[in-house]
Amino acid sequence: MARLHDIVFDCARPAATARFWAAALEGYAVAPYDDAELARLRALGITRIEDDPTVLVEPADGGPRLWFQLVPEAKSVKNRVHPDLRAADVAAETQRLTGLGATVRARYTDHLLLADPEGNEFCLVPEIPEV
Structure with missing residues (x-):
């Protein structure tokens, strides 16, 4: 495997x-x-x-x-595969990532879509507390 x-x-x-x-x-x-x-x-x-x-x-x-x-070649279309990042405090992590050069592309009810400085998309999702 x-x-x-x-x-x-x-x-x-x-x-x-x-x-x-x-x-x-x-x-x-x-x-x-x-x-x-x-x-x-x-x-x-x-x-x-x-x-x-x-x-x-x-x-x-x-x-x-x-x-x-x-x-x-330059990136021209949406990624077909992207990483998902998890954070306990999505707002604070968004601020940190945008400070590093990321941009927020879209806000959804359960996650954010961001892009790195090259335009590669990734999602930021809230950490789910363990039960």
Whole structure:
């Protein structure tokens, strides 16, 4: 049986989009650049980390990794798949996420539809208390 390993986002600015998601998600961080990775990038002619065409965001707890990869075309339609984020205080989390660069696209009775700085949609839903 297959297990979810990575979620990949196509984007125009992988480093910036990776930083957004690393800040947006609890327990996630942009993977550190070691000497081997920096050498690999230099071999490709890439001298600034900001220009890295594939940026990895890793979870601390072993959940799925997030990859952000450079693509030449702009996003043009609604995502066919999107992440749902959960928060105890949706209003406070909305304010935090928009402070990071997200935009609110729509408000529904049970959730919000937001977009990251690249326009990738995601939902924010209230945390359901455990019984």
